[in-house]
Amino acid sequence: MSDARERQKFLQWLRDRGHRVTAERLALFEEIFAQHRHIDAEELLDSMKARALKISRATVYRNLDLLVECGLARKQRLGQNRFLYEHVHPGQRHDHLVCTGCGRVVEFVSPGIAALQGEICRAHGFSPTSHTLQISGLCNACVQKRDEAQRPPERALPSPAHVETARTLSGPPP
Amino acid sequence: MSDARERQKFLQWLRDRGHRVTAERLALFEEIFAQHRHIDAEELLDSMKARALKISRATVYRNLDLLVECGLARKQRLGQNRFLYEHVHPGQRHDHLVCTGCGRVVEFVSPGIAALQGEICRAHGFSPTSHTLQISGLCNACVQKRDEAQRPPERALPSPAHVETARTLSGPPP
DNA sequence: CCTCTTGTTGAGATCTGATCTCAAGAAGCT
DNA sequence: AGCTTCTTGAGATCAGATCTCAACAAGAGG
Known part of the structure; x- marks a missing residue:
């Protein structure tokens, strides 16, 4: 649904920190909020490439960390090996x-x-x-x-x- | 204290499964029960080498899995990266x-x-x-x-x- | 005690997920 | 538009864990 609020929060957070707003960051944001839940970096990368979004592995990892840092995503090991990411629902x-x-x-x-x-x-x-x-x-x-x-x-x-x-x-x- | 009971259980479990009782397995068993808690495979390996016990990395990993399989040890990611092992206290x-x-x-x-x-x-x-x-x-x-x-x-x-x-x-x- | 079969070991190669490097590129201030 | 500085991408690198395979040895049988 409306991730407009989150999007706003993300942009604000970037600017407050002096980080730049790049196409890659926006695309990654959209992608992770489009996913229903629990996706790992590699899947996210594939899924973005499938949609013809150009982004590199390193950028995915870097910016996932950024999303986690600003509180919009969570990073957890659920299976065994890889980290899974999920976007955070406010306060739940x-x-x-x-x-x-x-x-x-x-x-x-x-x-x-x-x-x-x-x-x-x-x-x-x-x-x-x-x-x-x-x-x-x-x-x-x-x-x-x-x-x-x-x-x-x-x-x-x-x-x-x-x-x-x-x-x-x-x-x-x- | 007395890990005699656990040792017995381990030996029995090995034999029941048709696994062999090797010096390496016994040494690893002793080592993990000598440790107080939460040790990772690499530390275990070092600690055994420090005691002049000859064992290879692969064997440590293989046999830690064995100990987990037979219920005498537990394997968990506590920090972030490595797995930590601890010997299991019965029923606690x-x-x-x-x-x-x-x-x-x-x-x-x-x-x-x-x-x-x-x-x-x-x-x-x-x-x-x-x-x-x-x-x-x-x-x-x-x-x-x-x-x-x-x-x-x-x-x-x-x-x-x-x-x-x-x-x-x-x-x-x- | 010796033999034979077959599971086990060790050294190093390999795999996998994640991070780092650094030159090229672009955001955003002026 | 120009300039500074952060960001990106491709590939190298890292770390933990697992796999490979020849040499070895546990344990059953004689």
């Missing part, structure tokens, strides 16, 4: 469920957890600036998929009826 | 406060947060296997250090009395 703290089966990321909001975190910081004299909470596991769909994959065979496998089932979680065929 | 879930000033890591336990996470997963039909909760910020000492660093100058700087103070947080001199 959320955390993530990450499905290790299909890679899907679901957001959730928990004021209760937020409050408890606050208490813990106070108790430790710790002054928090950010946090990461992600829960990894299997989403509904992937649990089902796994269960189906285990039932049907029904033949005389060496019947590993106890432990050992965790391996199949990570790479179910497409 | 904890999370981390990470000071961005001095890098110190403090553990905390919160049954309340654990319970809320459980509720959230249930509500989303999500089947969790692990989680990461870390709160970044400044510890007591670093907050004080920062405040002291800001007071003394007391001279006529351009007085940025409003925003703009976040930059100094990241790199205070040693």
Whole structure:
């Protein structure tokens, strides 16, 4: 929807800092606000090139950092390796469920957890600036998929009826 | 203390899987249980070489994964870049406060947060296997250090009395 | 104790995500 | 328009982690 306000904030922030307003910065801003959520630098780069926007990798990385610095984007490791970026919704703290089966990321909001975190910081004299909470596991769909994959065979496998089932979680065929 | 129980579990787990018990595996096991907490693969490697234990980088990485797989160690990104490993204390879930000033890591336990996470997963039909909760910020000492660093100058700087103070947080001199 | 099979190791190459370098280019002040 | 200074782009570089493959050794069998 209207990212007009954010756009304004970004431009203002750039000028206040003495940074220049360049075509690349605007394009990157548009791109990340056009995306729904959780995109990594490389995807962003591809997606911009696909739209015939000329921009280099270095510039993407540099300016993503800028967006983070000015508070319009957030940078987090959700999977394992790459950083994912998301544009920030004003004042709405959320955390993530990450499905290790299909890679899907679901957001959730928990004021209760937020409050408890606050208490813990106070108790430790710790002054928090950010946090990461992600829960990894299997989403509904992937649990089902796994269960189906285990039932049907029904033949005389060496019947590993106890432990050992965790391996199949990570790479179910497409 | 007695990691005899864990050692036993490790050996058993290796044999059950048809893995071999090698000197390198035992040495790595000893090393990680000798460390107090949160050590990365490279440090572990150095620390073992310092003790004249012969082991290669690849073996450290491979066998750390093994320890994680069998549930005796946990692998997490706490700072930013490297993975940190810690040996697992039976059944004791904890999370981390990470000071961005001095890098110190403090553990905390919160049954309340654990319970809320459980509720959230249930509500989303999500089947969790692990989680990461870390709160970044400044510890007591670093907050004080920062405040002291800001007071003394007391001279006529351009007085940025409003925003703009976040930059100094990241790199205070040693 | 010796042999044989097969999992494991080590050194270095390789991969990957991210950052840095520096000459060419352009924003924005005047 | 001219000039200063920040920004960009292409490729080099870095760091952490993983992979390759020949040499090695654990453990089963004799």
